[in-house]
Amino acid sequence: MDLSPDPEFTAQANGTAEMYDEAEADHEGFWAEQARQRVSWSTDFEQTLDWSEAPFAKWFVGGELNVAYNCVDRHVEAGNGERVAIHFEGEGGDTRTITYADLQREVAKTANAIASLGVEKGDRVAVYMPMIPETVFTMLACARIGAPHSVIFGGFSAEALRTRIDDAKAKLVVTTDGQFRRGKPAPLKAAVDAALEVGKDEGSVTNVLVVRRTEQDVEWSEGRDVWWHDVVDDQPDTHEAQPMDSEHPLFILYTSGTTGKPKGIFHTSGGYLTQVAYTNAVVHDVHPETDVYWCSADVGWVTGHSYIVYGPLANGATQVLYEGTPDTPHQGRWWEIIEKYKVSVFYTAPTAIRTFMKWGADIPGKFDLSSVRVLGSVGEPINPEAWLWYRKHIGNDTAPIVDTWWQTETGAIMISPIPGVTTLEPGSAQKPIPGISAEILDDDGNPFTEAEKVGYLVLTKPWPSMLRGIWGDPERYKETYWSRFGEKYYFAGDGAKYDEKGNIWLLGRVDDVMNVSGHRLSTAEIESALVSHPSVAEAAVVGATDETTGQAVCAFVILRGDAVDNGDETVQELRNHVAKEIGPIAKPRQVMVVPELPKTRSGKIMRRLLKDVAENREVGDVTTLADSSVMNLIKEGMSGDT
Numbered sequence: 262m263d264l265s266p267d268p269e270f271t272a273q274a275n276g277t278a279e280m281y282d283e284a285e286a287d288h289e290g291f292w293a294e295q296a297r298q299r300v301s302w303s304t305d306f307e308q309t310l311d312w313s314e315a316p317f318a319k320w321f322v323g324g325e326l327n328v329a330y331n332c333v334d335r336h337v338e339a340g341n342g343e344r345v346a347i348h349f350e351g352e353g354g355d356t357r358t359i360t361y362a363d364l365q366r367e368v369a370k371t372a373n374a375i376a377s378l379g380v381e382k383g384d385r386v387a388v389y390m391p392m393i394p395e396t397v398f399t400m401l402a403c404a405r406i407g408a409p410h411s412v413i414f415g416g417f418s419a420e421a422l423r424t425r426i427d428d429a430k431a432k433l434v435v436t437t438d439g440q441f442r443r444g445k446p447a448p449l450k451a452a453v454d455a456a457l458e459v460g461k462d463e464g465s466v467t468n469v470l471v472v473r474r475t476e477q478d479v480e481w482s483e484g485r486d487v488w489w490h491d492v493v494d495d496q497p498d499t500h501e502a503q504p505m506d507s508e509h510p511l512f513i514l515y516t517s518g519t520t521g522k523p524k525g526i527f528h529t530s531g532g533y534l535t536q537v538a539y540t541n542a543v544v545h546d547v548h549p550e551t552d553v554y555w556c557s558a559d560v561g562w563v564t565g566h567s568y569i570v571y572g573p574l575a576n577g578a579t580q581v582l583y584e585g586t587p588d589t590p591h592q593g594r595w596w597e598i599i600e601k602y603k604v605s606v607f608y609t610a611p612t613a614i615r616t617f618m619k620w621g622a623d624i625p626g627k628f629d630l631s632s633v634r635v636l637g638s639v640g641e642p643i644n645p646e647a648w649l650w651y652r653k654h655i656g657n658d659t660a661p662i663v664d665t666w667w668q669t670e671t672g673a674i675m676i677s678p679i680p681g682v683t684t685l686e687p688g689s690a691q692k693p694i695p696g697i698s699a700e701i702l703d704d705d706g707n708p709f710t711e712a713e714k715v716g717y718l719v720l721t722k723p724w725p726s727m728l729r730g731i732w733g734d735p736e737r738y739k740e741t742y743w744s745r746f747g748e749k750y751y752f753a754g755d756g757a758k759y760d761e762k763g764n765i766w767l768l769g770r771v772d773d774v775m776n777v778s779g780h781r782l783s784t785a786e787i788e789s790a791l792v793s794h795p796s797v798a799e800a801a802v803v804g805a806t807d808e809t810t811g812q813a814v815c816a817f818v819i820l821r822g823d824a825v826d827n828g829d830e831t832v833q834e835l836r837n838h839v840a841k842e843i844g845p846i847a848k849p850r851q852v853m854v855v856p857e858l859p860k861t862r863s864g865k866i867m868r869r870l871l872k873d874v875a876e877n878r879e880v881g882d883v884t885t886l887a888d889s890s891v892m893n894l895i896k897e898g899m900s901g902d903t
């Protein structure tokens with residue numbers, strides 16, 4: 262199969278081979294050019310990068326801009342107000358077409374409304390919403406007044422919501438009465454009520470702004486709760502965007518780390534916007550005048566922030582926003598949407614592709630997908646089989662696939678082929694994009710280039726959309742990312758290797774972070790949820806390989822002496838308990854009740870051995886266990902395997 266670029270594609274591509282050389286020759290000069298070309302600054306910057314307080318970076322120092330102005334107003338001013346910004350498609354089939362001129366009015370009204378609720382520059386706003394246009398309006402309205410948003414994925418529980426609201430000390434929470442999930446309304450505000458009830462005394466939240474979406478009954482806290490239609494609808498539809506410093510915080514987004522406490526990753530304005538706009542243009546090859554772009558991620562994750570809200574809107578692109586699941590009301594729903602809107606650039610996750618493979622190629626085969634010209638993948642390694650299926654059945658056997666490696670922390674795409682430039686290699690993210698530098702290190706921290714040797718991925722130069730820290734915890738930022746291999750290297754937490762051609766292959770996390778359907782979950786967080794159950798004495802969680810979800814959560818628990826093991830019932834109860842504590846995405850696939858856990862003499866749980874059990878393998882070397890008979894006990898005594 263010839264996977265070299267098609268000359269016709271190359272001729273129109275936004276990315277060029279020269280960009281690699283330009284960035285190589287002058288790293289800062291390259292980024293300064295991207296910043297001036299892709300972003301409108303109200304005050305130009307004086308210095309491209311200030312790395313004097315490394316690892317705390319400042320990009321485009323002295324520059325001022327308003328991110329929402331860049332994503333909305335400037336397109337209207339340039340005469341593109343009538344261009345569609347968002348084709349909204351609700352799960353039930355309700356639709357809404359929002360032009361850039363509409364978006365400008367809606368964002369202005371929302372900004373006026375949240376300002377009227379007392380939200381000022383620097384205040385934090387928590388956003389707990391489904392995939393509806395009001396979510397985008399809210400994020401942009403926050404950006405407009407300089408109030409960092411903290412979007413919390415709608416699948417998180419009240420408990421998870423509470424810790425995130427408290428950590429950021431949010432002043433306002435924006436939510437909806439409910440959301441549509443598989444054809445049925447499900448409550449959403451109820452979780453906000455529960456979250457705020459628990460934190461009542463020391464709570465920072467003064468108002469909850471509620472969009473009516475499902476029209477289900479909600480509890481109402483007078484004085485605190487306000488309806489969107491009461492406070493937004495009558496606001497003036499103009500709002501003066503104030504310029505913000507390039508380093509003004511744009512958002513906080515919580516992600517799982519190796520400890521139980523989620524990390525509030527925060528991003529700032531100028532550098533972030535530059536890199537998301539650049540990558541959406543060069544990696545997704547979006548041409549705003551002609552393409553229809555669709556990213557199927559949820560806005561609750563970084564992919565939704567960078568590649569639904571900020572990247573495509575900064576570029577003035579037209580995109581689809583879809584509320585629902587891929588199989589409601591039928592398994593061809595996504596392909597129907599591509600056909601309907603003539604989607605030309607499509608960005609999704611390997612777990613979705615593997616699910617579609619299982620459902621069968623005849624389903625997309627019933628739809629006209631001829632508009633598709635670029636495909637993207639993100640969230641976890643895409644296995645070559647899924648890559649080939651994706652290209653053949655969704656990409657008309659011609660669309661280049663960009664396998665994009667990046668993280669919540671990196672803010673934007675870092676390693677990926679450039680369509681029209683790179684000869685593709687199914688299964689590999691290939692190489693750092695122009696302006697980004699990566700290496701693979703061995704255990705001693707030495708870079709190597711030999712093929713097929715496994716090491717650790719590190720980034721070697723600061724980049725504009727890098728995280729600026731962990732909210733409220735600068736030490737943890739240094740320790741987590743800049744200490745494993747010394748302060749010169751950003752440690753990504755991923756294993757990687759090169760192939761014979763020099764392509765980089767990502768091999769999954771090397772720390773205690775799991776990747777389930779592209780969602781990051783920490784083993785420690787799930788373990789602490791399990792031990793918070795009155796029946797559980799100890800718990801160990803591992804991510805076991807799973808054909809569809811990449812990894813699946815497998816938990817091993819020791820019950821307390823006084824707890825009764827009711828077999829299946831206990832297992833179900835524990836699974837549900839995790840869903841309640843963290844959210845349904847964290848629900849273990851398996852819970853195994855065991856008499857002991859394998860521990861080293863220093864008391865560290867040997868997850869490697871538990872992984873062998875969870876993946877049905879012969880158990881590996883047990884010689885470092887304090888008690889080497891434990892593994893036999895575990896295998897014999899497993900009572901709760903589901």
Ligand code: WTA
Pocket residue numbers: 516562563564638639640641642643664665666667668669670690753754755767768769770776779780781
């Ligand atoms: C994994 C999602 C292989 C990786 C944007 C990373 C990938 C983590 C890829 C970040 C890819 C993401 N190939 N692995 N193309 N993309 N990952 O923060 O382990 O939710 O560290 O950001 O996902 O997940 P996060």
